[in-house]
Amino acid sequence: MAAKPLLKMGLRKTIGLGLNTRVWSEPWIPDTRARPPRASLQIGFQDPGLLVYSFIRQDTKQWNIPLLHEFFQPEDVSLILGLRPSRNRMLDGYAWNHSKSGIYSVKSGYDLIRRTKLEQEAVGVREPSITPLLRYVWKIRAPGKMKHFLWQSLSGCVATCQNLTFRHLGSDSRCPRCGDPEESINHLLFLCPPALQVWALSDFPSLPGFFPSTSIYQNMSFLFWKTKELGMTDPHKDLYPWILWYIWKARNDKIFNGKEISSEDTLIHARVEAESWRIANRSEEDDVEFESCVPQSSPPRHPTEFRRSPLCRVDASWIDHGSVSGLGWCFLDVIGNETVGAQGCRRSLSALHAEMDCLLWAMSSLRERGNLSVHFQSDCSDLVSMVGSPADWPSFQTELESFSILRESYLDFTLSNIPRDQNVRADSLAKGARARGLIFSQIIHTELVDDGSRIIFPTGHM
Structure with missing residues (x-):
């Protein structure tokens, strides 16, 4: 009973048939906080017994869009259209609104309580959050010690003379390299003359007033993005972790070993070590030329070079506050014939919903073309996890129901995760579809001929 207020704050009704969800009193709108919809200005009386079922067309199992616009405010209509009603008589259920999967976790519950408390206590103007910077540090392709050093730099935890003096571990806050009155972290890495010269000699552009600047957060944001x-x-552009690390090392050599390392040597050392690390950590995928879905100029024609199974790569493009989601997929059969699809559709509920919509569209399109043995690939690991463990994703109840129906029609179906840089073609199709800002669907089929050229057959466009 003590947890009941938390559950009421975080639960959302998931819509199946809409038969056991009351429109005006239950939280089924997938907003930041799940809530009932807001009535349009034309609606006077709100029937307390009205069910969501009333807004679903029973012939198509799709939303009755004119009725939605009549009853609800436009912002809520766009959120409702991101939901997918059940096509298979599935009852409404519950999902936790504050996790991607819809499964409750202690961490998400704690975060919700903490955010609510902060919102209630918030007064005045808040400082910009550095959380995105701290979060991005761990995504950088560099040795772990360098990631940790960058995180410490952003967190103010590097043992500069200024910090040591502040903690009463020293009495001189001056910079040991240039004599500046305060050796801050930003001064050490960006503004101290030896460091400034390293950046000037590097390929990174010097932009007066922007980079290097007096703010370490602005400097890091520049290097990151x-x-x-x-x-x-x-x-x-990925050399900066080594540059920052060896500026720090050169400063320490000056203090502890009395050794003066020039800016040129610092930069050369950074470049050599970065290249050595990349070679040592190069994956097999980097060594093998990317087997793209782009048609080959000289495709393999010998039977032993053909693919063992048809391959389809899928991707979606979704942005917050956008009006359209973009879907893209590319399919290669065993002899090198290619089919690609691009679709602009109503904005999905989330980026992950868009990924699932793309998989469902690709599966449906290929099934209609008679391709019933396909290996699908996606760079979205959550999509692969969802398909493998559907019970762990109640927020996608109706989508997984549609997937299960499509999956049964395939003779051979697999779905695996690939790195993003191996999904370039599908990604380009999806981003291009979203950028058009239109609702459309297009499928193009190309076939190889004996001279290595391709014949294009548009198979669907609306």
């Missing part, structure tokens, strides 16, 4: 926008490519 802005360099790609400026056109820097791998491996040049």
Whole structure:
């Protein structure tokens, strides 16, 4: 009973047939906090016994869109359209609204209570959060010690003279390399003359007032994300963990060993070590040329070079506050013929819902073309987990019901996870579909001919 208020705060009704969910009194709208819908201005009387079932067309098992617009506010209609009613007489259920899967966890419950308390106590203006920066550190491709060092730098935990003096572990806060009155973390890594010269000699652009700046958070944000926008490519834009690490090492050599390391040597050392690490950690996928879904200019024609099973890669593109989700898939049969699909559809409830929508569309489209033995691949690990353990994902109850029906029609079906850089074609199709901002669906089939060229057959467009 003590946990009942928490459950009422975090539970959401999942819609199957809509027969046991009251429209105006139960939390079935998938907002940040699950809630009943808000009535449109035209609705005066709200029938307390009205069921969600009344808004589902029984011939198609789809939402009655004109009726939704008549009863609910436009913002709520878009959220409702992200839900998928059941096609197989499934009753409504419950899901935890504060996790992707819909399963309650102690951590998500604690986070909900903590957020609620902070919202109630919040006064004044909040400082910008550095959580995205701290979170991104662990995604960087670099040795663990360097990730930890970057995290310490952002958290203010590096033993600079300023920090040591603040903690009464020293009496001199001056920079040991240039004599600046305060050796802060940002000064050490970006503004101290030797460090500033390293950045000037590197491929990273110096932008006065922007990089290097007086804020370590702005500097790290620039290295994490802005360099790609400026056109820097791998491996040049990924060198910064080594540069920061060896600036720190050069500073320590000066203090503890009396050794002066030039900025040129610091940068050379960083580049050599970075390249050595990349070679040592290169995966087999990096060594093998990516077997793309893009048609080959000289496709294999010998029977021993054909694929053992048809392959379909799927991906989705979804952004918050967008009006359209983009879906994309590419299929190669055993002899190299290719079929690709791109679709712009109403914005899905979440990015993961869009991934599932794409898988369902690809499965349905290939089944209609008679392809009943297919190996599917996705760069979304949650999608693979969901298909393998559907009971652990109550938020996707109706989607998994549709998947189960489609799966039964396949003679041979597998789904596996691949790295994102191996799913470039499907990703491009999905992003292109979303960028159009239109509701459409297009499927194009190409066949190889004896001279290695391809004949294109548009098979679906609306």
